[in-house]
Amino acid sequence: MGVQADVRGQIDRWSRRYGVDSRLACALAWMESGHQPGVVSSTGAWGVFQIQPATWHYVEHVLADRRYPRNVEGQVRVGLLFLRHLLQSFGDTRKALAAWYTGPARVRRSGVGARGRWFAADVLAIRARC
Structure with a gap:
């Protein structure tokens, strides 16, 4: 399975679990990174959803009260929890x-x-194509 297919599969899986529109999540991830988990911005945002380190911390310590791995699944879960x-x-x-x-x-x-x-x-606009 290719990286983008894995990203899309993770988005679909966790969107259902968290009750977030998977097409909206797909579009947001495409807008932010082109579904590329290794992208890092000049401001330090990284991953599929381009999460800032402070936002990752907020999701882990305030919204979810748990840690997430720094892999594709973790990126998708943190991004979706913050979007929700x-x-x-x-x-x-x-x-x-x-x-x-x-x-x-x-x-x-x-x-x-x-x-x-x-x-x-x-x-x-991207959501219409996801």
Whole structure:
């Protein structure tokens, strides 16, 4: 099985388990990394969902109260748990995606903003093809 097929399989599996739309998760992962688990950004975000180290810590210590391996499965699980948290917190897919991209505090304080709107629109366009 190729890396991208493994990533997609993990997204499908854990999306069902966590109650997250697998097509939305697929699109977000594609937007962030092209489903490539080895990608690291200049800001330190890494993996399939480009999770910042502080976000990984938050998921492990606040949302899940457990550690996750630093492999494809762990990347997918942490990404989906954080996405689910944002979807539940904001109650709106576009706001949740904007919060993913620009940060939850910024969206709460200032609204979605142009960058958040752009990011959400692109993810939702990709979702139609996942």
